[in-house]
Amino acid sequence: TQLLEQSPQFLSIQEGENLTVYCNSSSVFSSLQWYRQEPGEGPVLLVTVVTGGEVKKLKRLTFQFGDARKDSSLHITAAQPGDTGLYLCAGAIKDMRFGAGTRLTVKP
Amino acid sequence: DARVTQTPRHKVTEMGQEVTMRCQPILGHNTVFWYRQTMMQGLELLAYFRNRAPLDDSGMPKDRFSAEMPDATLATLKIQPSEPRDSAVYFCASGLFLGLAGGPGGLDTQYFGPGTRLTVL
Numbered sequence: 001t002q003l004l005e006q007s008p009q010f011l012s013i014q015e016g017e018n019l020t021v022y023c024n025s026s027s028v029f030s031s032l033q034w035y036r037q038e039p040g041e042g043p044v045l046l047v048t049v050v051t052g053g054e055v056k057k058l059k060r061l062t063f064q065f066g067d068a069r070k071d072s073s074l075h076i077t078a079a080q081p082g083d084t085g086l087y088l089c090a091g092a093i094k095d096m097r098f099g100a101g102t103r104l105t106v107k108p
Numbered sequence: 109d110a111r112v113t114q115t116p117r118h119k120v121t122e123m124g125q126e127v128t129m130r131c132q133p134i135l136g137h138n139t140v141f142w143y144r145q146t147m148m149q150g151l152e153l154l155a156y157f158r159n160r161a162p163l164d165d166s167g168m169p170k171d172r173f174s175a176e177m178p179d180a181t182l183a184t185l186k187i188q189p190s191e192p193r194d195s196a197v198y199f200c201a202s203g204l205f206l207g208l209a210g211g212p213g214g215l216d217t218q219y220f221g222p223g224t225r226l227t228v229l
């Protein structure tokens with residue numbers, strides 16, 4: 001069982017659509033991170049959220065940390081083909097753990 | 109532009125052979141991680157070091173895997189003997205441990221290398 005459950009596992013949408021992906025856990029995290037991984041590369045950090053209820057924006061990406069610090073969401077507005085990739089959430093209790101990821105494909 | 113480097117990028121070997129993967133962390137980073145990524149299991153933490161000392165290798169099969177940091181600029185992950193189920197992409201990541209001032213795990217952030225794609229036939 002994954003410490004961090006991500007959904008959906010796969011998502012294929014058209015350019016211009018909006019989407020939300022989720023990262024859920026039964027554990028409380030002091031902070032949580034989102035990464036994006038492109039084919040043939042390692043994950044790259046997008047954002048760290050620390051405070052329950054916190055919302056951070058990165059251009060068209062909006063990240064929210066749940067009030068109880070057990071879950072997080074990533075919302076992308078007007079998706080573009082360049083957003084295609086594997087989105088991973090990560091949190092630490094003792095050691096860093098990653099979710100299985102949401103594989104997003106944005107078609108032109 | 110500081111980066112984590114990994115060699116080799118690709119490795120194809122036969123079952124039973126020894127495999128050594130190398131990682132050069134970013135200069136000044138005091139924490140180095142080894143991860144394995146597969147479609148089935150996702151990204152799994154195998155082991156990590158702080159200031160070259162192994163802190164946790166509980167994610168690593170002990171009978172065949174070993175991880176070392178001979179010096180601050182080199183981390184190695186060795187598999188002996190290799191098996192087909194070891195086929196995966198192995199990532200090294202490095203970061204600066206800040207303790208309470210840091211993010212998850214007390215780190216500033218993790219910077220990942222490009223990975224070594226291992227295929228064991």
